[in-house]
Amino acid sequence: MRGVVMHGPGDVRVEEREDPRIVAPTDAIIRVAAACVCGSDLWPYRGVDKVHDQPMGHEYVGVVEQTGPEVRNVKAGDFVVGSFFASDNTCEICRAGYQSRCVRAEPIGAIGTQAELARIPLADGTLVATPGTPHPDLIPSLLAASDVLGTGWFAAVAAEAGPGKTVAVVGDGAVGLLGVLAARRLGAERIVVFSRHADRRKLATEFGATDVIAERGDDGVAALKDLTGGLGAHSTVEAVGSQESMMQAIRATRPGGHVGYVGVAHDVRIPGEELFFSGVHLHGGPAPVRRFLPELIRLIWDRAIDPGKVFDLELPLDRAAEGYRAMDERRAVKTLLRP
Amino acid sequence: MRGVVMHGPGDVRVEEREDPRIVAPTDAIIRVAAACVCGSDLWPYRGVDKVHDQPMGHEYVGVVEQTGPEVRNVKAGDFVVGSFFASDNTCEICRAGYQSRCVRAEPIGAIGTQAELARIPLADGTLVATPGTPHPDLIPSLLAASDVLGTGWFAAVAAEAGPGKTVAVVGDGAVGLLGVLAARRLGAERIVVFSRHADRRKLATEFGATDVIAERGDDGVAALKDLTGGLGAHSTVEAVGSQESMMQAIRATRPGGHVGYVGVAHDVRIPGEELFFSGVHLHGGPAPVRRFLPELIRLIWDRAIDPGKVFDLELPLDRAAEGYRAMDERRAVKTLLRP
Numbered sequence: 001m002r003g004v005v006m007h008g009p010g011d012v013r014v015e016e017r018e019d020p021r022i023v024a025p026t027d028a029i030i031r032v033a034a035a036c037v038c039g040s041d042l043w044p045y046r047g048v049d050k051v052h053d054q055p056m057g058h059e060y061v062g063v064v065e066q067t068g069p070e071v072r073n074v075k076a077g078d079f080v081v082g083s084f085f086a087s088d089n090t091c092e093i094c095r096a097g098y099q100s101r102c103v104r105a106e107p108i109g110a111i112g113t114q115a116e117l118a119r120i121p122l123a124d125g126t127l128v129a130t131p132g133t134p135h136p137d138l139i140p141s142l143l144a145a146s147d148v149l150g151t152g153w154f155a156a157v158a159a160e161a162g163p164g165k166t167v168a169v170v171g172d173g174a175v176g177l178l179g180v181l182a183a184r185r186l187g188a189e190r191i192v193v194f195s196r197h198a199d200r201r202k203l204a205t206e207f208g209a210t211d212v213i214a215e216r217g218d219d220g221v222a223a224l225k226d227l228t229g230g231l232g233a234h235s236t237v238e239a240v241g242s243q244e245s246m247m248q249a250i251r252a253t254r255p256g257g258h259v260g261y262v263g264v265a266h267d268v269r270i271p272g273e274e275l276f277f278s279g280v281h282l283h284g285g286p287a288p289v290r291r292f293l294p295e296l297i298r299l300i301w302d303r304a305i306d307p308g309k310v311f312d313l314e315l316p317l318d319r320a321a322e323g324y325r326a327m328d329e330r331r332a333v334k335t336l337l338r339p
Numbered sequence: 340m341r342g343v344v345m346h347g348p349g350d351v352r353v354e355e356r357e358d359p360r361i362v363a364p365t366d367a368i369i370r371v372a373a374a375c376v377c378g379s380d381l382w383p384y385r386g387v388d389k390v391h392d393q394p395m396g397h398e399y400v401g402v403v404e405q406t407g408p409e410v411r412n413v414k415a416g417d418f419v420v421g422s423f424f425a426s427d428n429t430c431e432i433c434r435a436g437y438q439s440r441c442v443r444a445e446p447i448g449a450i451g452t453q454a455e456l457a458r459i460p461l462a463d464g465t466l467v468a469t470p471g472t473p474h475p476d477l478i479p480s481l482l483a484a485s486d487v488l489g490t491g492w493f494a495a496v497a498a499e500a501g502p503g504k505t506v507a508v509v510g511d512g513a514v515g516l517l518g519v520l521a522a523r524r525l526g527a528e529r530i531v532v533f534s535r536h537a538d539r540r541k542l543a544t545e546f547g548a549t550d551v552i553a554e555r556g557d558d559g560v561a562a563l564k565d566l567t568g569g570l571g572a573h574s575t576v577e578a579v580g581s582q583e584s585m586m587q588a589i590r591a592t593r594p595g596g597h598v599g600y601v602g603v604a605h606d607v608r609i610p611g612e613e614l615f616f617s618g619v620h621l622h623g624g625p626a627p628v629r630r631f632l633p634e635l636i637r638l639i640w641d642r643a644i645d646p647g648k649v650f651d652l653e654l655p656l657d658r659a660a661e662g663y664r665a666m667d668e669r670r671a672v673k674t675l676l677r678p
Binding site for chain 1: 431432435436437439440442568569570580582585593594595600603604605606607608609610611612614615616617618619620621622623624625627
């Protein structure tokens with residue numbers, strides 16, 4: 001089969017790779033209908049994370065081709081969506097809703113779904129079948145549910161976005177934009193996005209943002225406080241993962257408010273004393289997308305939400321390198337790849 | 340009047356100070372029935388925090404002597420308990436339960452309640468009258484409600500201690516011990532305290548601890564994981580404020596669990612990536628004691644709890660220096676001072 005391999009920073013190639021096989025009796029093999037490039041794939045692409053001959057991709061939708069003998073919940077022919085962590089969905093941590101930290105969790109990123117086929121471990125716990133074969137125009141949105149929507153959703157839930165709340169969103173990438181969508185669906189009263197890119201501001205507004213602030217860092221915080229009677233947001237989504245964005249999120253939030261952070265932290269050190277006196281709640285991490293998948297699939301199936309709009313570039317798998325480049329250069333918010 | 344002044348690290352004296360007067364129409368003057376030395380008073384005593392000729396004390400119970408013309412909720416003769424932050428209890432932040440971050444908050448520590456008299460700002464929002472003049476044996480417990488119980492209670496609430504939960508408590512000082520008591524009252528199933536001091540272990544057990552771990556740091560975490568099927572605690576109270584204790588609390592908590600931290604952070608830097616992958620909820624800060632005071636006073640009045648047991652040294656105000664020394668040398672958990 002063909003699949004994407006990152007040989008080093010900036011060096012993305014589509015190559016012939018060995019077809020995946022059932023390894024454990026709980027595995028399934030899926031034929032990938034669509035995959036995509038994640039904002040987190042840019043960390044190794046830019047050389048911030050180490051990378052060497054790594055198969056890429058952890059977001060996926062597709063059709064089950066084959067299942068191991070212990071798989072019960074999905075069968076060949078099912079169209080499925082899965083999370084970027086395989087999970088058994090039965091352990092105590094999964095049952096508490098933290099499937100990305102399942103005691104048997106396996107990162108799908110180690111497998112690489114930017115490919116024609118992928119082996120999905122713990123298929124019963126990881127994969128959720130759609131009600132039928134989706135209309136082709138639903139595929140981008142279902143693919144979004146696999147990570148970027150599920151992650152933005154978790155961030156909004158972690159930030160306790162809801163009725164009567166003012167929600168601030170730090171980061172106008174795909175996760176931040178879908179954090180806006182999630183906050184809107186969760187009933188937030190006011191949604192303020194920090195953005196200086198016209199196309200992203202436009203999409204944020206379509207997804208439900210009520211206000212846009214162009215300033216960043218402490219200037220952005222000051223602008224937000226002006227909008228909120230000096231108090232700050234009730235709920236803040238942090239969807240970047242840098243020191244500046246994390247501190248912006250904490251400072252944007254009122255005492256007793258909630259920060260939901262999902263940007264993969266890079267060289268972040270949170271000063272304890274400032275956090276202490278901020279009085280905020282801080283929760284985040286790798287999103288337990290599996291918790292939300294049934295609900296998100298239903299909303300997409302019913303066309304109640306259209307998260308697939310974050311894909312502004314669609315390419316055949318063979319042109320994956322072009323998709324990475326476009327995101328790296330911020331010409332695209334998010335690239336969808338069709339094997 | 341006589342009051343405690345810390346002239347520099349280790350230099351605590353009881354001196355004649357000017358009697359406090361009503362400054363704002365919302366002030367009250369109270370005659371202090373009992374005050375005490377806080378664990379946080381040891382930071383300047385030990386030279387970790389800067390200090391120079393500072394009146395000391397922020398915990399207090401006493402009788403209202405005089406009120407400003409705008410005070411409505413308490414009157415001369417009332418026996419009152421207050422928090423270590425004055426708060427109006429009417430602003431949006433107070434109404435959300437974060438009175439220690441009231442938009443008009445004033446630290447009582449700047450006033451100094453280790454004294455015969457104290458001026459309490461925002462008396463209507465800050466002070467809660469007891470149902471009558473308390474029996475003398477209730478005074479230590481009511482005094483505890485002013486900070487150390489309210490803080491331990493907030494930590495347990497922030498850690499979401501409750502039925503079915505395993506709660507770990509990092510720190511066996513008065514706040515940690517009362518975090519144990521709070522976790523027990525909140526219905527926790529199992530309460531594990533980290534302690535290596537026989538007297539404190541004994542008191543922790545009286546307050547409801549079910550298990551004691553003598554190891555600290557990562558060894559303590561490993562011992563806790565052994566007790567919890569490898570998963571860690573659902574809820575962890577952090578009641579120290581050091582880098583080691585904060586990391587111990589985060590590492591002791593299972594993914595999706597809650598850390599409630601109330602130790603005043605000193606030189607703490609939380610590594611973002613570790614926090615991200617821990618998947619814990621982190622909440623804390625200066626406890627909004629005022630939120631809990633009515634409930635805590637009732638529990639004490641009804642003799643349902645006896646938090647005053649944390650005072651294992653009682654001295655007349657004039658011997659305050661001895662009380663500081665005993666706590667610094669860990670000969671006392673907490674010192675009560677009678678003016």
